[in-house]
Amino acid sequence: MPAVTRPPWRFPDPRVADDEGLVAVGGDLSVPRLLLAYRSGIFPWTVNPVSWWSPNPRAIFELEHFHTPRSLAKVLRRAPFNVTCNRAFRRVMEACATPGPGRRGTWITPEFIEAYTGLHQAGHAHSLECWLSGELVGGIYGVTAGGLFAGESMFHRVSNASKVALYHLVARLRERRFTLFDIQMITPATRQLGAIEISRDEYLDRLATATRLDCRFEDSATE
Numbered sequence: 565m566p567a568v569t570r571p572p573w574r575f576p577d578p579r580v581a582d583d584e585g586l587v588a589v590g591g592d593l594s595v596p597r598l599l600l601a602y603r604s605g606i607f608p609w610t611v612n613p614v615s616w617w618s619p620n621p622r623a624i625f626e627l628e629h630f631h632t633p634r635s636l637a638k639v640l641r642r643a644p645f646n647v648t649c650n651r652a653f654r655r656v657m658e659a660c661a662t663p664g665p666g667r668r669g670t671w672i673t674p675e676f677i678e679a680y681t682g683l684h685q686a687g688h689a690h691s692l693e694c695w696l697s698g699e700l701v702g703g704i705y706g707v708t709a710g711g712l713f714a715g716e717s718m719f720h721r722v723s724n725a726s727k728v729a730l731y732h733l734v735a736r737l738r739e740r741r742f743t744l745f746d747i748q749m750i751t752p753a754t755r756q757l758g759a760i761e762i763s764r765d766e767y768l769d770r771l772a773t774a775t776r777l778d779c780r781f782e783d784s785a786t787e
Contacts, residue, residue, distance in 0.1 A: 573597070578605045578618035578768065585619035593679035595686050602709050603775050605768045607748065611675040620764035623750035625715075627742065630734045631758035639724045640731060645694040645701070647732045649782055653684045653691040656703035660717035672717060680716070683707060690781045692733050694725040704729045711743040711777030730757065740781065744774040 573591065581587045587606050591597055591614050601607060606616045632640070657680060661672035683689035688709070694702035702725020704718035713733075720726035737745055746767070750759050762770075 575601060575604045575606055575616065578764065581618050581620070581764075585617045586615060587618050588616045589613050591616075593675060595679075595682050595688070598679065598683055598707070599688060599709060602707050602712065602714050603771075605764070605771050607714065608676075609671060611673050618764060619749060621761035622764055622767040623747045623754065623759050623761050624767070625734065625745040625747060625754070625757070625759050627734055627738050627745055629758050630731070631756070632731065633756065636724060636727050636731065639728060645696055645725060645728055647729065648693045648695065649736070650684070650690055652693050652700055652703070653689065653705060654681050655700055656691040656693060656705050656719070657681070657717075659700065659703065659719045659721070660705070662719070680705070680707075692729045692736075694720075694722075694729050696722055696725070702726045702729050704733055708742075708779070708781050710775035711741065711779045712746065712771060712774045713737055713742050713744070713781070714746045715748075727753075727757070736781070740779050741777070742774070742779050743777065744770050746771075 576588055578587050593608060593611070593614060598608070601616060606618045609615050609617050654677065657672060657677050661677065680689050684691075689705060689707050691703055691705040693700055701722040702718070702720040704715065704726060706713050706715040708714075715733075718726040718729060734745070747754055747759055750761055
């Protein structure tokens with residue numbers, strides 16, 4: 565009888581996370597472990613030690629209900645930015661790691677930048693960038709697994725640049741039939757754009773369906 569190959573590790577059920585959402589402590593930020601985490605509804609937040617989280621409630625964007633404020637619509641009509649996909653993934657991460665107004669930066673350590681750059685090189689993490697006169701002025705990045713996009717962080721150096729990147733990201737996810745856009749926790753800025761909170765149980769149910777889909781964030785033949 566052939567031997568059954570089992571994964572060398574697995575995560576605890578996120579439904580048993582503590583009140584703060586902590587699921588586990590330990591392990592590493594390898595590509596296989598990160599992919600398993602996102603497919604399990606879990607994400608890392610610290611590196612020394614590595615901690616794994618699944619908050620309740622969970623913040624998401626409903627892709628069909630993204631709200632475009634009038635001020636953002638005016639910017640989109642002017643189209644001041646050149647928006648690209650996966651042109652500067654590491655630079656976007658490094659910019660997100662730099663503290664700034666309305667942006668958490670301290671948790672994106674050099675270890676996270678190396679780990680997620682590895683995910684990007686393996687085809688599982690992606691960025692959208694906004695450029696103005698050849699300068700990188702805004703962007704957003706996240707992780708994909710089937711029909712899930714897990715948004716990690718965004719930044720801007722020019723007003724509205726991150727919102728424009730987010731708008732184009734939502735349009736791309738809708739076009740490519742993604743079904744779940746996770747943003748982990750809600751903020752005043754994302755609430756203004758239509759973000760909502762759902763229970764962890766509902767999130768995990770929707771995640772199980774989303775990760776069975778075969779969605780492609782980019783077409784390597786054209787981008």
